[in-house]
Amino acid sequence: MAMLTYLDAIRLAMKDEMERDENVFVLGEDVGLKGGVFGTTKGLHAQFGDDRVMDTPLAESAISGVAIGAAMYGMRPIAEMQYSDFMLPATNQIISEAAKIRYRSNNDWTCPLVVRAPIGGGVFGGLYHSQCPESIFFGTPGLKIVVPSTPYDAKGLLIAAIRDLDPVLYFEHKKCYRMITGEVPDEDYIVPIGKADVKRDGTDITVITYGLTVHFALQAAEELAKDGINALILDLRTLQPLDRDAILEAVKKTGKVLILHEDNKTGGVGAEVAAIIAEELMYDLDAPIMRLCGYDVPAMPISPPLEKFYMLNAEKVQEAMLQLARY
Amino acid sequence: MAMLTYLDAIRLAMKDEMERDENVFVLGEDVGLKGGVFGTTKGLHAQFGDDRVMDTPLAESAISGVAIGAAMYGMRPIAEMQYSDFMLPATNQIISEAAKIRYRSNNDWTCPLVVRAPIGGGVFGGLYHSQCPESIFFGTPGLKIVVPSTPYDAKGLLIAAIRDLDPVLYFEHKKCYRMITGEVPDEDYIVPIGKADVKRDGTDITVITYGLTVHFALQAAEELAKDGINALILDLRTLQPLDRDAILEAVKKTGKVLILHEDNKTGGVGAEVAAIIAEELMYDLDAPIMRLCGYDVPAMPISPPLEKFYMLNAEKVQEAMLQLARY
Amino acid sequence: MVIAQLTKHRQLGLSDEQVIEMYRTMMLARKFDERGLILQRAGKINFHVSGIGQEAAQVGAAFALEKQKDYFLPYYRDYALVLSIGMTVKDLMLAIFAKAEDPNSGGRQMPGHFGYKKHHIVTGSSPVTTQVPHAVGFALAAKLKKQNFVSFVTFGDGSSNQGDFHEGCNFAGVHKLPVIFMCENNQYAISVPYHKQVGCARIADRAIGYGFPGVAVDGNDVLEMYRVVKEARERAIRGEGPTLIEAIVYRVSPHSTSDDDMAYRTKEEVDMHIQNDGIPKFRAYLEEIGVWNEQKEAAMQQAIAQEIKEATEYGDKAPFPTPESTLRHVYAEEGDI
Amino acid sequence: MVIAQLTKHRQLGLSDEQVIEMYRTMMLARKFDERGLILQRAGKINFHVSGIGQEAAQVGAAFALEKQKDYFLPYYRDYALVLSIGMTVKDLMLAIFAKAEDPNSGGRQMPGHFGYKKHHIVTGSSPVTTQVPHAVGFALAAKLKKQNFVSFVTFGDGSSNQGDFHEGCNFAGVHKLPVIFMCENNQYAISVPYHKQVGCARIADRAIGYGFPGVAVDGNDVLEMYRVVKEARERAIRGEGPTLIEAIVYRVSPHSTSDDDMAYRTKEEVDMHIQNDGIPKFRAYLEEIGVWNEQKEAAMQQAIAQEIKEATEYGDKAPFPTPESTLRHVYAEEGDI
Ligand SMILES: Cc1ncc(C[n+]2csc(CCOP(=O)(O)OP(=O)(O)O)c2C)c(N)n1
Numbered sequence A, B: 001m002a003m004l005t006y007l008d009a010i011r012l013a014m015k016d017e018m019e020r021d022e023n024v025f026v027l028g029e030d031v032g033l034k035g036g037v038f039g040t041t042k043g044l045h046a047q048f049g050d051d052r053v054m055d056t057p058l059a060e061s062a063i064s065g066v067a068i069g070a071a072m073y074g075m076r077p078i079a080e081m082q083y084s085d086f087m088l089p090a091t092n093q094i095i096s097e098a099a100k101i102r103y104r105s106n107n108d109w110t111c112p113l114v115v116r117a118p119i120g121g122g123v124f125g126g127l128y129h130s131q132c133p134e135s136i137f138f139g140t141p142g143l144k145i146v147v148p149s150t151p152y153d154a155k156g157l158l159i160a161a162i163r164d165l166d167p168v169l170y171f172e173h174k175k176c177y178r179m180i181t182g183e184v185p186d187e188d189y190i191v192p193i194g195k196a197d198v199k200r201d202g203t204d205i206t207v208i209t210y211g212l213t214v215h216f217a218l219q220a221a222e223e224l225a226k227d228g229i230n231a232l233i234l235d236l237r238t239l240q241p242l243d244r245d246a247i248l249e250a251v252k253k254t255g256k257v258l259i260l261h262e263d264n265k266t267g268g269v270g271a272e273v274a275a276i277i278a279e280e281l282m283y284d285l286d287a288p289i290m291r292l293c294g295y296d297v298p299a300m301p302i303s304p305p306l307e308k309f310y311m312l313n314a315e316k317v318q319e320a321m322l323q324l325a326r327y
Numbered sequence C, D: 001m002v003i004a005q006l007t008k009h010r011q012l013g014l015s016d017e018q019v020i021e022m023y024r025t026m027m028l029a030r031k032f033d034e035r036g037l038i039l040q041r042a043g044k045i046n047f048h049v050s051g052i053g054q055e056a057a058q059v060g061a062a063f064a065l066e067k068q069k070d071y072f073l074p075y076y077r078d079y080a081l082v083l084s085i086g087m088t089v090k091d092l093m094l095a096i097f098a099k100a101e102d103p104n105s106g107g108r109q110m111p112g113h114f115g116y117k118k119h120h121i122v123t124g125s126s127p128v129t130t131q132v133p134h135a136v137g138f139a140l141a142a143k144l145k146k147q148n149f150v151s152f153v154t155f156g157d158g159s160s161n162q163g164d165f166h167e168g169c170n171f172a173g174v175h176k177l178p179v180i181f182m183c184e185n186n187q188y189a190i191s192v193p194y195h196k197q198v199g200c201a202r203i204a205d206r207a208i209g210y211g212f213p214g215v216a217v218d219g220n221d222v223l224e225m226y227r228v229v230k231e232a233r234e235r236a237i238r239g240e241g242p243t244l245i246e247a248i249v250y251r252v253s254p255h256s257t258s259d260d261d262m263a264y265r266t267k268e269e270v271d272m273h274i275q276n277d278g279i280p281k282f283r284a285y286l287e288e289i290g291v292w293n294e295q296k297e298a299a300m301q302q303a304i305a306q307e308i309k310e311a312t313e314y315g316d317k318a319p320f321p322t323p324e325s326t327l328r329h330v331y332a333e334e335g336d337i
């Protein structure tokens, strides 16, 4: 066990997997000498060289498209999108190609690809360095989507993604990179894709969330515990395929649910989670299904008071949880 | 009043608006001499010439990007995507640009653009000529999204979209083009964006849907009426912004709701509709919120038995409605 | 051996048997294609997209490459190409009838959407030009794994205006990857003629913008196509990077069975181009050098007719996939590797 | 007038007043830029992206175009460009302090994301190269509405590898639209040097693939930039179509205040290029031809320092937007047109 930052856990996962399997390689903008604009590939270029830690031209459709070709050949590419905001030029390659290769070839060809992309705001990045693109790709069958909240999950999910036989979108929250540290095993392990995780058990209300907001929920839960309100915090970890059983079990346990995410509310992952609950547990609910999400604006502005207004935080989450508990 | 096909209604809307406003023009692949691969622009080239009915190079990002530039200047472009499946190369221009121009410029610049794209299957088009892309763009603030089901709505919504001050995605269902005919006023009218429409009133169950499946629901409702089951059919018409009030009212009226769409279930528009209902009407519901949607597979295959298996139809819808009524 | 010295194909290192096989393959593709059109008109299949007029370019290229070693990323008109590298008419018939046994997609995709891992034919989709970056990815794998294969990708003239063409070519140019880009310039993108589609006179010239050679070739000259692609392959294997080849052809058929081309071009124009058909030209060459004659032609035609007849019957009778199979292979299943 | 005959700027049709104004604008941009870096280090602002070393290219181009008539689609290093066409240092300061009064975005966007309809400066985003098709759209509007303006768009060397560059250029080439594409080739895309980024030796050569002229220019030579852009504008207005201009410059600063460039290049390399700075070169020219001297320089420097000081104070003190304003202008509001 070692205490690592979320960022180091991501880097270590790539390092370990590249040492284990020579088919694994990283490509993206500035991933080489610079080690990535956030430092997630620092040191990898020195260890593995130009070919396996490859600086690419500034062209996301090519980064993903070339990675798809290499994956079909049998490589295990990790394609880094510098910011998830800049992943959209690659949408066609990801949704029309990566997601459909196994299906359209009737299982003859496969695309074991990982696309890593930093998401989220609160970093004074303005409209285009702060977005959460989950809802664009969510609901595309053929893709898997994961979003770790802790260093343990970050490493375990990335290793699982690299070893997965299908394309996986790996969204990492910028704000967690250096802010979140935690224990990470030294030995080889994975966090299985498709399994949510109860980050805090509780009896009164259930919060279902993922990514940065997991931490807001946990902080809020500690505060509320002082007033005897016991919150269960379920970290989805995998957005696609959703862990239906874990969601239903977590809701059954308390009968009250708050769905929480930074991505804007309308059409977000939370809508599907709410729909699943409404389909299955109507009569187990003691309160309406509540959602606390980003505002429905194109993206968060950079001006400090506006970013603060947009971003969720422990206080806003606590308030919503309290409201639900009091319902 | 004239009896028109859905396809003619679309063409007439463009013709009338181009006659009314010289800033309106159409651009896209094969929209000129050929009149579009489905014939939606037939005759327009002859009437308005090369410049206003413009064949473009085979490049969707340019079609939308050039249209965005022209719209910012003050033109009213109608950009045709030959199939919505081929709209994905334009995702970055649509989501990063069109949707954010007003917001990011703090209301200084605007983007009054219409993007028309044929959606849906049942036409032996295989994976890439049958898709419903709504869920990719749904939930992107700054965009409006409409999907007509009748000739009346097709013309009225397209005219409203062309006159709208913001970017509108106009999705037309291929299967409706020639199959659906109806009365269309000769005089100028619009169907307001953001307003759903009760296509059939009822008291026992509510079906919320849009596009082709509206017709399946209506046929099924007629059958069920024979057994004394009275279904209310709400046609959303506009997916973004959703007509919250109409949705809630329609559900209140019967207490039982089936959400129906051809797009695959997970992460579809239906999830948001279900979430809204679960948020607001928990205690007015006499049955769990039910969804009947496309399967969660990458896209429908072309082989006839497979396409038939994937596609919804009046029978499948009737069965679901009956199940809900019996609940 | 005097003659031999003089024949172009021998100078190119092609045996008489090989050129005859090339001729047969072009004819086989043509006959399959014509049958496809008939089957569609007869209502036996819903759709056919034709490669008539592009066979010489495809066969010339295919024979310059190494089957089962190089990787092929064809586009929807490449019947002659895939027939040259292992696909059979039976395979193609199973595809156009959308039957379970179709090796391309198990009847899931439209005709012309090729894929067959056994033959290194990479699965393709409908959105044009997405295969170009994929081909670059295969070439990158060759470099990373130090394998001496090349990847070969085709696309149309209109498709060369997609961003993926530019991004893929530049990536390959920067890293000098062993990939051959072949544009089959048939002068139209559905109804849009070349001059309304492409800003420059020759698509081959676009290679200048990526730092590698671009060559325009008469796509009706099968031996010239062979020569140019062979050279490109040798360059690639020597580590000298990509080549862009523009095969100048003409789309003789309408865009597809859904298209009425008389809405945007004249019969005269089409007829004029039919004169340049590469198949009779090549037959004339073979007869001129004495390796072909009436009898051989008749025998071959009969064999081809038989092969197509059997394949058609097989494809027609073969079972459809089961409806529930629609739900399979979205993700790896237990036991998939 | 003997001298006059000889001075390059007069031959180009520029008056002494104009070249002095060009020099002042270059210097103003440089000083604003240096202040931005200081403010960021001082923690007064979060982020600054610098255009140091690209001022001559931008000013030379801007002065060859028509303010408030042509449409400008700048990229994030174009401070000197926007200052040449109506933006003030005060406007820029309001932007870097992200204040409500910022005309670019009301404090919503990062610094360097320009937009000001009054001055025909078209709103820009962060995803690179999306502005290229937009510029083509403005040029298309000029053609459709028979207006005699041109659109002018800039972008970096790395950005010229995006699909939108290719698609936009080809569209403009096919329709011979009045647009000028200017690539500010500063040799790097963040840490990636030109040779790992672009497959060909000269980005200007890519114009061949779109059927219009491409010209590479020394971006430190403000008068040469002026000449080339002026010519391009005249071609565009005559209906002869687009021009691609490659301004060869060097990115003197790190990519942004978040970047440590010493991780991927050496101080020696940077220092060497600082020698070619276009600003002192231009000052030398002005002194040589006798329109400039020490005193004038001192006076100008003082005026600029004063202007920047006042703008900084104004920007610093100006109010932020209200938090709730976050929710506004997603769609047109009552009364918007
Ligand atoms: C991205 C995309 N846009 C549009 C289409 C529809 N479409 C299919 S083929 C075609 C024309 C292709 O022309 P070209 O590239 O010249 O190839 P050709 O058909 O002439 O061989 C079009 C527009 C598509 N398949 N993909």
Ligand SMILES: Cc1ncc(C[n+]2csc(CCOP(=O)(O)OP(=O)(O)O)c2C)c(N)n1
Pocket: A029, A058, A060, A082, A086, A089, D077, D126, D127, D128, D155, D156, D157, D158, D159, D160, D186, D188, D189, D190, D251, D255
């Ligand atoms: C589509 C997209 N991908 C990635 C980025 C992140 N990014 C910002 S600037 C930059 C480098 C741009 O290089 P270049 O085009 O040469 O312009 P320069 O910054 O050198 O002036 C990158 C990769 C982006 N803004 N947009």
Ligand SMILES: [Mg+2]
Pocket: C156, C157, C158, C184, C185, C186, C187, C188, C189, C190, C251
């Ligand atoms: Mg063509």
Ligand SMILES: [Mg+2]
Pocket: D156, D157, D158, D184, D185, D186, D187, D188, D189, D190, D251
């Ligand atoms: Mg640069």
